[in-house]
Amino acid sequence: MTSGVFAVSRDIFEHHFFAAEPFTEREAWVWLIREAAWKARRVRVKDGMVALKRGQLASSVRFMADRWQWHRSSVDRFLKRLKTETMISISVETGQSVITICKYDTYQRVSLPAETASETPSETTARQPRDKQEDIKGIEGIKKKNNAPSAVVDKVPPQAVQPNPAENKNDRDGGPDWHGSAEEKFYAALPGWQKAGVPRGMLFQIGEHLGGDFDQLIDIAGRAASAKKPKAYLGGVLKQYRPPAPAKVDPKLPAWITDARCQGYPVEREGTYWRFAGGLYDDTKQQVGN
Secondary structure, three states: OOOOOOOOOHHHHHOOOOOOOOOOHHHHHHHHHHHOOOOOEEEEEOOEEEEEOOOEEEOOHHHHHHHHOOOHHHHHHHHHHHHHOOOEEEEEEOOEEEEEEOOHHHHOOOOOOOOOOOOOHHHHHHHHHHHHOOOOOOHHHHHHHHOOOOOOOOOOOHHHOOOOOOHHHHHHHOOOOOOOOHHHHHHHHHHHHHHOOOOHHHHHHHHHHHOOOHHHHHHHHHHHHHOOOHHHHHHHHHHOOOOOOOOOOOOOOOHHHHHHHHOOOOEEEEOOEEEEOOEEEOOOOOEEEO
């Protein structure tokens, strides 16, 4: 089994090459690590602000279900399994669920190869254990001293770390190195989304439905900008927030069957009984068999 860690761009889930399809469990796990705060910060949620520590994220089951294209119950079961395996812990802060990645520092241990063509095999072998310990430590000090991006190693020689010409641009347009609030990031990135054909008014309509959840709004705007038809994509999102048409009620059916079908649960006639949720039920919803 291969061990060690490797760096992955946070933009991988928005890359135009990959189809917008349901996540695998592995992709959902990587997404959780990607969304976790790399340093302590405060984020805006529907009911206020939440303080996150390194390795934590604030996200609702509804948002994850939408992002992963899963059913909410599937998200719940997946999170419970991760919690059972001690991969995450979940707490509630000011009414918002906060997920903690239990081994975040282990997953975010990134080293850069230091081998050179002039080294002999024995020199490389002797130095490899040391290289594995060249983790990200003192990131803040490195950024201030060298004006370098965050994913650098503290023992890289100064001449190997060059200023990032895109860093100031990221600060202006809400790029991946953005360190402000989600609301500020949204408005900073808005001009770029508009250039990509994303209608500003539709974004604001969706924002009203989200109740100020700018993290989710940013995700939706990014996916719209990557879509072939941004306006049509946002139109599909808005449909989710429109009240559903009232279901036709058959007065001959028991009320519990109508309610179940309105919620999307299949109920089928089987003889004189009803097949529902893996069992057989009579008209009064008394289970009579499996």
